[in-house]
Amino acid sequence: MREPGDDAGAGSTVWWLRLASPQAFFPLAGRMIPWFTWLAAASGAAGLYVAFFVAPTDAQQGEAYRIIFIHVPAAWMSMFLYVVMAGWAGLGLVLNTRLSGMMASALAPTGALFSFIALWTGALWGKPTWGTWWVWDARLTSELILLFLYLGFIALKAAIPDPVRSDRAGAILALLGVVNVPIIYFSVQWWNTLHQGASVSLTRAPSMAAAMLAGMLLMAFAAWMYSIAVSLARVRAIIRSREREMAWLRAQRAAA
Amino acid sequence: MSWGSLDAFLAMGGYGLYVWGSYAVTALAIALEVWLVARRGAAA
Numbered sequence: 001m002r003e004p005g006d007d008a009g010a011g012s013t014v015w016w017l018r019l020a021s022p023q024a025f026f027p028l029a030g031r032m033i034p035w036f037t038w039l040a041a042a043s044g045a046a047g048l049y050v051a052f053f054v055a056p057t058d059a060q061q062g063e064a065y066r067i068i069f070i071h072v073p074a075a076w077m078s079m080f081l082y083v084v085m086a087g088w089a090g091l092g093l094v095l096n097t098r099l100s101g102m103m104a105s106a107l108a109p110t111g112a113l114f115s116f117i118a119l120w121t122g123a124l125w126g127k128p129t130w131g132t133w134w135v136w137d138a139r140l141t142s143e144l145i146l147l148f149l150y151l152g153f154i155a156l157k158a159a160i161p162d163p164v165r166s167d168r169a170g171a172i173l174a175l176l177g178v179v180n181v182p183i184i185y186f187s188v189q190w191w192n193t194l195h196q197g198a199s200v201s202l203t204r205a206p207s208m209a210a211a212m213l214a215g216m217l218l219m220a221f222a223a224w225m226y227s228i229a230v231s232l233a234r235v236r237a238i239i240r241s242r243e244r245e246m247a248w249l250r251a252q253r254a255a256a
Numbered sequence: 257m258s259w260g261s262l263d264a265f266l267a268m269g270g271y272g273l274y275v276w277g278s279y280a281v282t283a284l285a286i287a288l289e290v291w292l293v294a295r296r297g298a299a300a
Contacts, residue, residue, distance in 0.1 A: 052265075053257050063269035067278045074282070113289055121278040128274050226286070230293055237296040 022099050022239045023248045029232040036232065040225035047218030055211040067125040068212070072199070073220035075118035077227060078146055079181050081111035085153075086178045089171035101167030102242065104174060105157060106235035110227050112150035118143055130194055138187035139195035142180055149177040163242055 051069040058065035085107040092100030122140065123133040134140065153173055160166035183190075188197045199208050200216070208216075243249050259265040268275040 053259075056257055057269065062271060064271040064274055066268065066271075066275050070278055070282050109289065109292075113285055117282050117285060120281055124274045124278045128271055230289060233293045233297055237293065237299075240297075 020097050020099050022102065022243055023246075025099055026236060026239050029236050033229050033232050033236075036225045036229035040222050040229055043218050043225060044222035047215055047222050050211060050215035050218055055215050056209060058212075061129055064125065064128045065212075067121050068199075069215050069219045071118060071121040071125060072216055073223040074114045074121065075143065076220055077223045078111055078114040078118050078143070079184055081107050081114065081227060082146060082149070082174075082181055083178065085111060086171075086174040089167070089174040092167055093171040093175075098242075099239075101163065101170065102235055102238045103231075104153075104167070104170060105238055106231045107227075108150050108154050108157075109234070110230055112147060112154065114223070114227075115143060115147035115150060119147065126194075135194050137193040137195060138191040139184065139193050142184040142187050145180055146177075146184060149173075149180060153177070 047069065051066060055066070055069075057063060085104045088100045088107070089104040091097065092104065119140070122143075126135075127133050153170055156173055157166045157170040160169055187193060188195050200213065240249065266272055266276070
């Protein structure tokens, strides 16, 4: 018998659609968390080792450049997570799946965290290299707007008690905000900014030493793995609280 | 990259405040997030 709140996913014969139901995703997420946690810890440790003991001193910036190993991965992650969050939110808007809105909610705090880290490390890097903690230039300002978009998304969803309406309103805000991501990314090309251009791009050879690049990519990988692990843990908490009155969770609590 | 001494490592060529300020706040922020998520998971 179908329980109220079961969406199409739960009864589907397509296996990956079945995973789109919170009930099926909950234990799967639980099994995946340790793997992503270990991958994050291992690649983070390797990345830090390369960052401090392998990568050479920068000819122009001395040791100050070592901030890059957190700054760039955090900035990448903050933009990428926003796109993924908006993608989940949009999917929920179109398909009406319960899990989508929960996934979007689970990603927002981690995205906000990485935006904050990118801004904070940027300020600490800007002071010794540019002589200022902050300038209102295109790159810095659009990254600050990204942080406010994350915080606005969290606040908006928290302000609407009904989960369906909350997911919908959040999705619209998230989708409108997507426009900011290419603005951040291309800001250093579109406007004359103090911020330097990309050191790493897909279309040309990176303009940095191999060890520096390796350290940065390891830290970026660690940031990815961390984001997945912590978002899965958060989505489990969200599923637990949103679905607590549903039969499958009640049965699980009774069994525990 | 060989630093020679712990002091040299901590000094970061005179940029210690900026480099360690970045890494310390990042570590704190991540620790805070992990703690909040763990607490939320336990409470729910």
